[in-house]
Amino acid sequence: MIMRVFQVSIRPGKEEAFARFFHDTAIPLMRETEGIVQVLPGAARSESPSEFCFVMVWKDLDSLKAFVGEDYESPHIAPEEAELVAHRLIRHYDLVQV
Numbered sequence: 001m002i003m004r005v006f007q008v009s010i011r012p013g014k015e016e017a018f019a020r021f022f023h024d025t026a027i028p029l030m031r032e033t034e035g036i037v038q039v040l041p042g043a044a045r046s047e048s049p050s051e052f053c054f055v056m057v058w059k060d061l062d063s064l065k066a067f068v069g070e071d072y073e074s075p076h077i078a079p080e081e082a083e084l085v086a087h088r089l090i091r092h093y094d095l096v097q098v
Helices: 013-029 061-068
Strands: 004-010 036-042 050-057 085-094
Touching: 004 013, 004 061, 013 036, 013 050, 050 061
Parallel strands: none
Antiparallel strands: 004 050, 004 085, 036 050
């Protein structure tokens, strides 16, 4: 299994719009995506109101590529969030079962 950590920093003044997108669009989309084993959405906190993240566990690399394409190491964002996001970071890890 692959753990995908996706972090975004939101443009100043766009935090509320992104929060709506995050809760109303992104979280439901990720929860319904085939190949995802678990989704852990991280909403902004008062001390970091422009920072959001997703930690996703994918069953395998083929499932991840089916969702984001062959270039899975590039942060994938929806067109409607592009104007809201200032910075994106994506990392992948092999999931360790404990």
